[in-house]
Amino acid sequence: xxxxxxxxxxxxxxxxxxxxxxxxxxxxxxxxxxxxxxxxxxxxxxxxxxxxxxxxxxxxxxxxxxxxxxxxxxxxxxxxxxxxxxxxxxxxxxxxxxxxxxxxxxxxxxxxxxxxxxxxxxxxxxxxxxxxxxxxxxxxxxxxxxxxxxxxxxxxxxxxxxxxxxxxxxxxxxxxxxxxxxxxxxxxxxxxxxxxxxxxxxxxxxxxxxxxxxxxxxxxxxxxxxxxxxxxxxxxxxxxxxxxxxxxxxxxxxxxxxxxxxxxxxxxxxxxxxxxxxxxxxxxxxxxxxxxxxxxxxxxxxxxxxxxxxxxxxxxxxxxxxxxxxxxxxxxxxxxxxxxxxxxxxxxxxxxxxxxxxxxxxxxxxxxxxxxxxxxxxxxxxxxx
Amino acid sequence: xxxxxxxxxxxxxxxxxxxxxxxxxxxxxxxxxxxxxxxxxxxxxxxxxxxxxxxxxxxxxxxxxxxxxxxxxxxxxxxxxxxxxxxxxxxxxxxxxxxxxxxxxxxxxxxxxxxxxxxxxxxxxxxxxxxxxxxxxxxxxxxxxxxxxxxxxxxxxxxxxxxxxxxxxxxxxxxxxxxxxxxxxxxxxxxxxxxxxxxxxxxxxxxxxxxxxxxxxxxxxxxxxxxxxxxxxxxxxxxxxxxxxxxxxxxxxxxxxxxxxxxxxxxxxxxxxxxxxxxxxxxxxxxxxxxxxxxxxxxxxxxxxxxxxxxxxxxxxxxxxxxxxxxxxxxxxxxxxxxxxxxxxxxxxxxxxxxxxxxxxxxxxxxxxxxxxxxxxxxxxxxxx
Numbered sequence: 001x002x003x004x005x006x007x008x009x010x011x012x013x014x015x016x017x018x019x020x021x022x023x024x025x026x027x028x029x030x031x032x033x034x035x036x037x038x039x040x041x042x043x044x045x046x047x048x049x050x051x052x053x054x055x056x057x058x059x060x061x062x063x064x065x066x067x068x069x070x071x072x073x074x075x076x077x078x079x080x081x082x083x084x085x086x087x088x089x090x091x092x093x094x095x096x097x098x099x100x101x102x103x104x105x106x107x108x109x110x111x112x113x114x115x116x117x118x119x120x121x122x123x124x125x126x127x128x129x130x131x132x133x134x135x136x137x138x139x140x141x142x143x144x145x146x147x148x149x150x151x152x153x154x155x156x157x158x159x160x161x162x163x164x165x166x167x168x169x170x171x172x173x174x175x176x177x178x179x180x181x182x183x184x185x186x187x188x189x190x191x192x193x194x195x196x197x198x199x200x201x202x203x204x205x206x207x208x209x210x211x212x213x214x215x216x217x218x219x220x221x222x223x224x225x226x227x228x229x230x231x232x233x234x235x236x237x238x239x240x241x242x243x244x245x246x247x248x249x250x251x252x253x254x255x256x257x258x259x260x261x262x263x264x265x266x267x268x269x270x271x272x273x274x275x276x277x278x279x280x281x282x283x284x285x286x287x288x289x290x291x292x293x294x295x296x297x298x299x300x301x302x303x304x305x306x307x308x309x310x311x312x313x314x315x316x317x318x319x320x321x322x323x324x325x326x327x328x329x330x331x332x333x334x335x336x337x338x339x340x341x342x343x344x345x346x347x348x349x350x351x352x353x354x355x356x357x358x359x360x361x362x363x364x365x366x367x368x369x370x371x372x373x374x375x376x377x378x379x380x381x382x383x384x385x
Numbered sequence: 386x387x388x389x390x391x392x393x394x395x396x397x398x399x400x401x402x403x404x405x406x407x408x409x410x411x412x413x414x415x416x417x418x419x420x421x422x423x424x425x426x427x428x429x430x431x432x433x434x435x436x437x438x439x440x441x442x443x444x445x446x447x448x449x450x451x452x453x454x455x456x457x458x459x460x461x462x463x464x465x466x467x468x469x470x471x472x473x474x475x476x477x478x479x480x481x482x483x484x485x486x487x488x489x490x491x492x493x494x495x496x497x498x499x500x501x502x503x504x505x506x507x508x509x510x511x512x513x514x515x516x517x518x519x520x521x522x523x524x525x526x527x528x529x530x531x532x533x534x535x536x537x538x539x540x541x542x543x544x545x546x547x548x549x550x551x552x553x554x555x556x557x558x559x560x561x562x563x564x565x566x567x568x569x570x571x572x573x574x575x576x577x578x579x580x581x582x583x584x585x586x587x588x589x590x591x592x593x594x595x596x597x598x599x600x601x602x603x604x605x606x607x608x609x610x611x612x613x614x615x616x617x618x619x620x621x622x623x624x625x626x627x628x629x630x631x632x633x634x635x636x637x638x639x640x641x642x643x644x645x646x647x648x649x650x651x652x653x654x655x656x657x658x659x660x661x662x663x664x665x666x667x668x669x670x671x672x673x674x675x676x677x678x679x680x681x682x683x684x685x686x687x688x689x690x691x692x693x694x695x696x697x698x699x700x701x702x703x704x705x706x707x708x709x710x711x712x713x714x715x716x717x718x719x720x721x722x723x724x725x726x727x728x729x730x731x732x733x734x735x736x737x738x739x740x741x742x743x744x745x746x747x748x749x750x751x752x753x754x755x756x757x758x759x760x761x762x763x764x765x766x767x768x769x770x
Contacts, residue, residue, distance in 0.1 A: 005713050005729045025410050028433055031729040048413055048433050286724050286747065295720065304723040308693040308747070328390050335680065338689040339671050344390045344416040362671065362693070 004298055006031045011298075012070030013037070014057050015077035016045035018345035018355065019274050019290075022282070023076060024049055026291045032298075037066040044346040060084045067093055074251065074297050076273055078106050079154055096198070096297040097251040097272040104247065105272050108179050109152045115267055118246040121239065122267045123181040123258070127152070131175040138170060143180060145169075152177040184266065186258040190226055190233075191277035192240035193254045193289055195296040195305075203292065203302040204240060205285070207233040208277050210256075213317075221373055222313040224280045227366070232263055239265045252293040254278060276315070276358075283341050283360045284311030309339075310366035312373040316342070316357035316382050318350035324384035326350040328357075334376050339363050342380075349384075356382050389683055391416045396683075397455030398422070399442050400462035401430030403730035403740065404659050404675075407667070408461060409434055411676045417683075422451040429731040445469045452478055459636065459682050461658055463491050464539050481583070481682040482636040482657040489632065490657050494537045494564050500652055503631040506624065507652045508566040508643070512537070516560040523555060528565060530554075537562040569651065571643040575611055575618075576662035577625035578639045578674055580681040580690075588677065588687040589625060590670070592618040593662050595641075598702075606758055607698040609665045612751070617648055624650045637678040639663060661700070661743075668726050668745045669696030694724075695751035697758040701727070701742035701767050703735035709769035711735040713742075719761050724748050727765075734769075741767050 002009060011027060013020050016038030024045060027034040035051035036043075046052050053069075055062030057077065063084035067073050073088065073095045085099035097105075104110045115122040126143060128134040137143045151160035151174070163183060164170050189212065193205040209226035210219050226233060240255040247253070254275030256268040278289035287295075287303025295302050316328070325348060334340050344357040359376050363369035387394060396412060398405050401423030409430060412419040420436035421428075424447075431437050438454075440447030442462065448469035452458050458473065458480045470484035482490075489495045500507040511528060513519040522528045536545035536559070548568060549555050574597065578590040594611035595604050611618060625640035632638070639660030641653040663674035672680075672688025680687050701713070710733060719725050729742040744761050748754035 003712060005716060005727075006711050006731060006733055021413065024433075025413065028406065028410065028731075029726075029728050031731040047435050048409075050432050287726075291726075300717060301721040303720070308749075326391050327388060331390060332685060335688070336686040338691075341414075341672075341676075342390075343414050346391060346413075346416040348391055364693075 002298070004030065004032050007033075009033060009072075010035055010051075010070045012066060012073040013045075013049075014063065014066070014073065014075040014080045016040070016043035016049070016052070017076060018044050018357075019076040020045040021048070021345060022279075022343070023274065023290045023293065026288075026294050029291070030294065032294070035066070035070055037062065042348065057081065064088060067095075072096070072297065074273075074293070075102070078102055078272055082106065097249060097253075101247050101249055101272060105270060107152050108150050108269065109177070111269060112179060114246075115243075118242075120243055120246065120267055121265060123148075123184050125179045125181045127179050129177050131173055131178070134173070134178060134180065135170065146183045148181040148183055149173055150179050150181070152179055184258060184260060186260050186266075187263075188226065188228060188259040189268070190228070190236050190257045190259055190265070191222075191254055191275070192236055192257070193252060193275060193278045193281075193292075194240050194244045194249075195252050195292045195302050196244055196249055197296045197302060198250050198299040201302050202241065202244065203305045204237050205278060205281065205289070205305045206307060207236045208280070210277060219276055219313075219315055220377070221370075222277050222280055223366070223370065224284060224307060224311045225366075228259065229263075232259055232265070235263075235265050239267060243267060243270060251296050252278075252289060276313075276355075279343070279358050280311030280313045280360055280362075281307075282343075283339075283362045284309055309362045309364050310369050312361045312366075312369045314359045314361070314373050314377050315355060316344075316359060316380065318352050318354040318356055318382050320352045322382070322384040323351045324349060326356060327383055327385055329381040329383055330379045333379050334359065337372055337375070339369070340372065340376060350382055387683070389415065389417050392418075394418060394457075395420055395436075395455045397451060397458040398430075398434075399448065399451075399458065399460045399465045401425070401428035401434070401437065402461060403429050403742075404461040405430040406433070406730060407664075407728070408659065408675045408678065411673070411679050414676070415679065417679070420451070420455055422447065427733065442466065449473060452480075457481070457682065459658075459678070460487070463487055463657055467491065482634060482638075486632050486634055486657060490655055492537050493535050493654065494562070496654060497564060499631075500628075503627075505628055505631065505652055506650060508569050510564045510566045512564050514562050516558055516563070519558070519563060519565065520555065531568045533566040533568055534558055535564050535566070537564055569643060569645060571645050571651075572648075573611065573613060573644040574653070575613070575621050575642045575644055575650075576607075576639055576660070577621055577642070578637060578660060578663045578666075578677075579625050579629045579634075580637050580677045580687050581629055581634055582681045582687060583635050583684040586687050587626065587629065588690045589622055590663060590666065590674070590690045591692060592621045593665070595662060604661055604698075604700055605762070606755075607662050607665055608751070608755065609669060609692060609696045610751075613644065614648075617644055617650070620648075620650050624652060628652060628655060636681050637663075637674060661698075664728070664743050665696030665698045665745055665747075666692075667728075668724075668747045669694055694747045694749050695754045697746045697751075697754045699744045699746070699758050699762050700740060701729075701744060701765065703737050703739040703741055703767050705737045707767070707769040708736045709734060711741060712768055712770055714766040714768055715764045718764050719744065722746075722757055722760070724754070725757065725761060735767055
């Protein structure tokens with residue numbers, strides 16, 4: 001096995017946002033030299049990584065040249081230049097998750113086709129190269145309101161997903177490649193994070209339950225463990241493992257799923273990296289998702305995914321009506337509460353619905369944690385000066 | 386209250402070693418801009434803090450000039466230039482722990498006098514300005530073997546404390562200011578970490594039990610909670626609170642104590658900062674000692690000091706006979722064990738008994754944790770290439 005710890009080994013990470021930042025906590029813990037590529041000189045990782053390189057993640061040369069300076073490459077965001085990764089892989093660089101998996105996941109249309117090709121349960125969908133095609137489909141009664149619209153690529157932070165209920169909604173969609181899905185009534189949105197290393201060792205985190213903000217389409221609470229029937233949780237876990245197996249995935253895969261009204265599990269989408277639905281693990285789990293990501297991509301033994309205590313995560317997003325230098329109002333008040341840990345991502349400017357941080361609430365009792373989470377959400381405000 | 390989070394506020398830390406490094410994890414979590422002063426350009430903090438300044442912690446100008454660039458100053462090592470801190474404090478800078486407390490703690494002789502002046506139980510001691518005075522005392526039968534010798538200042542990492550059993554031991558002592566203590570037979574070495582903020586809010590961590598390596602005089606295991614009688618633990622806690630109260634201390638104070646054979650509690654020494662005996666808290670506690678240090682010096686509400694699970698810490702020290710580029714042999718084997726987390730401090734060179742890292746073992750059952758700790762200690766080796 002390679003010697004990663006306090007050695008000459010260099011880990012490269014494409015992307016320097018909050019996920020990279022939380023990953024850095026773990027590379028610092030293990031003293032693994034970490035280089036970050038990001039196009040933003042004030043990205044959350046910029047000042048605290050070993051080496052920071054400024055460059056566009058979608059630019060071939062930027063990604064290729066960065067890749068040539070590291071011993072193993074990973075990502076914290078999936079929208080990166082894949083041609084550069086292919087070339088780097090051809091030239092012998094180890095890249096996890098594998099570029100071939102990123103290619104499937106980057107495009108929601110390819111993702112959906114992959115699920116269908118491999119009999120992985122998912123909502124029915126249609127695929128359109130342009131908005132005009134979608135409109136044409138509507139005019140010919142092939143598709144009807146309401147439906148879910150998703151940009152095929154580059155959706156992030158709640159952009160790129162819309163529920164289309166009427167002709168006005170339809171008219172306001174951007175003219176990009178997209179997919180549409182039937183709006184399926186569901187009981188719960190669930191997620192399972194699966195880790196797999198190159199040796200094929202696999203570990204799954206407990207099923208978590210997500211509550212979304214109805215307008216912003218962003219997660220409001222992530223609750224671990226999900227308060228669902230054991231059998232449904234087991235089914236969700238099996239579906240997630242099946243996705244990992246069919247992708248022959250190496251790294252950390254967050255599988256988001258719907259539990260339908262008749263207790264079917266449908267895969268919504270996957271993220272090939274640490275994910276918002278696993279942030280609770282920093283405080284609640286024996287091995288948090290960022291350490292597990294490292295373990296999986298470095299082919300180290302995987303850690304225990306069980307929880308020490310129940311965990312709930314509240315996202316801190318910029319309040320509507322505020323833009324500019326951020327202030328976390330009443331942050332001190334939530335620090336007074338037992339088991340409450342804020343994570344501030346280091347973005348100096350807030351804007352409506354921007355992910356600025358999160359708060360984890362842990363408690364030996366999940367109902368108490370849920371009450372505190374509500375209180376936290378009602379207390380703290382992300383506003384501007 | 387001040388706005389520390391993603392703001393212009395600058396925290397300054399004197400010292401950039403492993404304690405500073407673990408503190409940086411917390412300042413990153415809260416996005417508090419942190420500047421570090423250290424004389425070593427490759428100090429564990431050098432690459433991962435917001436601002437790194439090269440300078441000698443004992444040099445007046447280095448400390449004073451650094452202090453002028455920050456909004457609040459703290460330490461991760463107590464051997465710093467106090468005249469500079471006095472001047473900075475006079476000029477209005479907030480410094481926690483307070484320079485007056487650092488002055489008492491920096492000198493083991495002053496520390497001992499402080500305990501005696503304030504009726505805090507401690508072992509009897511004698512104070513010598515030079516080695517010759519001590520030898521003279523021995524020749525006149527005022528002091529007899531065995532006794533404990535401690536350098537009055539700058540003891541660290543097991544240097545500066547020796548058990549003197551014979552004339553050879555006595556002859557080999559360095560010629561520095563020192564204190565001597567009777568060698569007291571004790572059942573346990575205990576420690577209690579107390580946090581206090583400027584508002585006077587106080588929080589104590591559970592009493593931990595320490596096992597020392599007999600030769601290197603370094604902690605081998607720290608066990609939380611200490612497996613001692615509740616009443617003894619309560620007494621230890623009261624003694625620690627008394628020290629904090631008498632010092633009018635602000636910050637984090639680690640109080641090391643002996644439990645004598647007749648269950649008396651004697652204060653051994655204190656450290657005015659996060660301490661080796663509190664490293665277990667990163668994985669085991671609701672609020673770890675580094676976050677608590679931040680909360681106390683920034684006058685934020687203190688966090689819950691209770692544990693989620695039992696925790697044991699094993700120090701990783703350089704093996705005898707090895708010096709040079711470090712290798713952590715069999716580190717992968719300990720990663721296979723549930724609840725085991727290594728922390729590698731980022732020192733590229735090992736030497737005998739140098740503190741290179743630590744490993745935390747957490748488990749819901751303390752006896753299982755203790756067995757795993759032994760296994761960890763027997764498995765991992767800190768050697769050189």
